[in-house]
Amino acid sequence: MLLLTCPYCGVDAEETELHAGGEAHLKRFGPGASDEDFTAYLFHRENPKGVHFERWRHANGCGKWFHAARCTNTLEVFGTYKAQTTEPPKDLLDTIRAKRPGFRWRDLA
């Protein structure tokens, strides 16, 4: 069972209160973008065994979208953070670096 703490209402939300929203921090490429960028934006996704950054929505709760960093291998949750950001907070990255030395995820390491 997955428990994520919603950064908006503070609830330790059980998985059935949540809705998965796919990969976090995608940069949108739209009109005027190259075919390569547009294709990557639409289709290319990370599929790591290990550290992953995702979007979740507290659907059966306060309704807010937020971010979660967790391990797809062990299901360990490193932390959650609000949606109004384009990158994970530094202290969370430090936590992950300490727990998973040498991890890589897109441009993050």
Added chain:
Amino acid sequence: MSDVHLALGGASFDGLVKITELPGQGMVTLRGDLADKTIVQAVQHAFGVALPGVRETAFDGENGALWMSPDEALLLCPYAEAEDRVSALTGHLQGAHALAVNVSDARSVFELKGRMLREVIAKLAPVDMSPDAFGPGMVRRTRMAQVAAAFWMDDASTARVVCFRSVAGYMFDILSNAAEEASAVNYFVR
């Protein structure tokens, strides 16, 4: 003013707790930044209560405010006054980025009365209902079985459950089922 047409005509069930569909609860949904001073004052003027903190409730008699999210509150008042309250609130909200709507007829409210109410709720919602984790003064927005719901406790043996009117029948059935006398687990009552 029109008559109240309840979804289930005031249905009730007597088991581990007494479940009653409440007649005409006035409910106003307010969207807007709950930290905005104009919005806080508008609620104070129109409903006579201070906006509650995160996952908290504020009550003054029949008036109340429930924290729903950082930008949503559910305001309570007598059913017959809801329309006038929306007008008053909207007037006080001038200049703020906010919206108030009377949702009294879009929701159904059930009262749970009895010392087993924690157990009945715990059977249906993924919420820690132990007295240390949840009690009067708090509100929880969640799901009950398969439908969205919110509930709060007025006192140790009284809770109110709100759901969409369209699923009132389902809500009444699952609450009644969870409150069957023969299904007591006695987890919270020792």
